[in-house]
Amino acid sequence: MQHVEHIGIAVKSLTESNSLFSKLLGVQPYKQEGVESEGVLTSFFQTGQTKIELLEATNPDSPIAKFIEKKGEGIHHIAFEVEDIESEMTRLKSEGFILLNEVPKKGADNKLVCFLHPKSTNSVLVELCQTIK
Numbered sequence: 001m002q003h004v005e006h007i008g009i010a011v012k013s014l015t016e017s018n019s020l021f022s023k024l025l026g027v028q029p030y031k032q033e034g035v036e037s038e039g040v041l042t043s044f045f046q047t048g049q050t051k052i053e054l055l056e057a058t059n060p061d062s063p064i065a066k067f068i069e070k071k072g073e074g075i076h077h078i079a080f081e082v083e084d085i086e087s088e089m090t091r092l093k094s095e096g097f098i099l100l101n102e103v104p105k106k107g108a109d110n111k112l113v114c115f116l117h118p119k120s121t122n123s124v125l126v127e128l129c130q131t132i133k
């Protein structure tokens, strides 16, 4: 695992949260991107080596919609940059972590991603990200 690539924050309104985080961080988001497969619209802020990823659900079945319904807005996941996502997935599986997807999937911000089930990671949803070269 390399550095924390981003912290995912579930929000009800990207518009409202974009302006709140722009004030908080003193920077504007550098991109907004929809990820159909996850049912989310994302907004990214660069904060040093790490990013803040705001996520708004685009449909009621989205994991973000379910999360907000159950827990309200807030920190949703921590993403780590990895060099080689497939070998990391193999390593983590052998260590007993539960993979939520067996094959890396296309995420936002030019990444291949994989998620680990929170019940195997101290109730913290962990995402692995490999930059698509």
Ligand SMILES: C[C@@H](C(=O)O)C(=O)SCCNC(=O)CCNC(=O)[C@H](O)C(C)(C)COP(=O)(O)OP(=O)(O)OC[C@H]1O[C@@H](n2cnc3c(N)ncnc32)[C@H](O)[C@@H]1OP(=O)(O)O
Pocket: 008, 035, 038, 040, 042, 053, 055, 063, 064, 066, 067, 070, 076, 077, 079, 100, 106, 107, 108, 109, 111, 113, 115, 117, 118, 119, 123, 124, 125, 127
């Ligand atoms: C764009 C992309 C990117 O960066 O590239 C993204 O980040 S997309 C980000 C959105 N996509 C994802 O999150 C994909 C991975 N997430 C999932 O597959 C799902 O959200 C699960 C994590 C499996 C939870 O789904 P499920 O249907 O099981 O919901 P559930 O409410 O029944 O949750 C089952 C248990 O997990 C816990 N749980 C649910 N979401 C959690 C979270 N974010 N952090 C920590 N715990 C969480 C619940 O409290 C519950 O615990 P108890 O049983 O103790 O009550």
Ligand SMILES: [Co+2]
Pocket: 006, 008, 053, 077, 079, 127
């Ligand atoms: Co993410």
